Amino acid sequence: MVAIHTTSFTTTNVILDLYSSPPSAGFVEALREECNRVFANYGGSWTGDAASKLYRIDSTVKESMRFSSFGMVGMTRRVSASDGLDLEGNVHIPQGIRLGIPVAQIHCDEAYYPSATTYDAFRFSRAYEKSNGITSKVNGSTAEQSDPPTKFQEREDLADRKHQQQQRIPLTRGGGTFLAFGTGKHSCPGRFFAAHEMKLMLAYLVQHYDVEYMPKRPAQSHFMEVKMPAKSTTIRIRKRQP
Template structure:
């Protein structure tokens, strides 16, 4: 790649040549030359590196688009960013990512930026995932400022967890019989697709109630919409910004996403109308008609606080926000436990001691401290992304050390402290007891920060700051309940030759979709 100033000089050479022949051209040809000169000068100026922060994968020569740098980033982001962090661990840098230029900040800025008023989570998510386009509504409801999604996540899914633990446990038991089966012989399972079906059933029980959680059409939509809409996002990203509002109408992945949104509406709207009719009829009789699920929570909050929301896309937003990441976290933990089989019996003993005596209550789930440690360690080694705190600058920001973040830029904070020996002893080694030992040291602050739901700059599995995952308490307890059922009801082991290595794509790190485990049904299930 030419240095930026050299590119500008090269552009000037071409301009000079065009000017040299321009006096021989006709008027129409002269207009074309003028346009060419203007384009070349604009490109040359844009290629001049005015930012003080290094750009790791900029355009070469006179590349008109960012297509090549974007593809390079999506394929090699991990290596690219890791090299830069190793060379300059405390320095800010830039990359051309899937959404264009992204400013990558080291974790030392996480605390300073965690609640900054000029860093917008909503605008970042909206611009990153095209929430304004039809078919992408699953990103829209969760990124608007209506607050209904956040209120549900922070109230019902956090402060009323006792109300949902029993339904989660009941649905986990039923879904496991259907998906993992009762086969007492060892049989292989492609674990991520199986767990996606499992979690779709369980989350739908909480979000939509018993009426819909086993509806095959809804389960298909909720399990596949997230994958489909992310494919549509990737499809659009290789087109210039000015083309996306038009071209999405003709792209197959975008068309499929729009079709799924319409299917979701055709299922959710009749259910909502039926419930409203039942509530009206009950009210006329002086009776109450209540449901303990997200449909009812959305309706109640919207009415109470006079908020506007779209019921169908709110449910799709819940799927996008929770189902994919929860499945990924649970599946990775299960793979880690299978790979470290020495953890299985201690985990079972803890379940017997805690849940067997205390039952399905919040305090019991809190006291599954070894399980909590195993889950947090699994998430430390493989978070959902290698950078967190995705934001968009709404104003120019001057940091405490004088560095400046320009207005209208995407920013992220690197999660490299997850794998940093300065923060974790033997950081590359999976240690299921790591966070349990920290909780037992007698330091109350360290104990609190060592819990799965706690967020710190050296563990941003759920993000960090004001916009850390608002539903992480529910996700944590849902995963623990399901893991209790799996460990008590099934034996599990790795399959020789199965690749358990996570997949890396851009900033994302996901469970290997082809990973397999072997399972068989156990008899020792008395306490569940």
């Protein structure tokens, strides 16, 4: 994890976001349930297929990449055409000008993400699991079933599922509203390896360790257009008993 700063920053942010969320949300317990279930279903081995079934783990990493973007501005480019670049609205950009996308602002835009300033670990997996009948069993009991939805609720749920599925898992799938890996043909080519690395690390963490919850998420430090976990941040952690 510490070999490359991008995965180091991201995985650290995942841990800080997850363990500063309210314990009552049950994120860690639900992640642990998913990991244990998938791990058992694949004969106790983390294969590529098994990792692809870690929907909540994937969502947790992706949500942290959205919520705690370490790049304020991304996909910077310099206009190389000698006659510049003409955009819609009669906007002309001369040669040599550098352009960038306000990644952090897009990731926290309420138009794309309801309650955008709130960390929700299962933002990208909840609707998918619901539409595919995946139930969670946490602390020995299954989630209670709600009353049958009304026609209005069904339409709302369908619209929500379509919205979620456009942006949902896997976290390697970028787009106009999730730009952590860039977008288009120049998206990060290493994102598939990085995603597996971070997902398996989080899976191992929740399966084998207890991390003490933090009352407040430690603030990030700023350097130019980059936000990174503060070097002074500490956590308390212990090995889980078998």
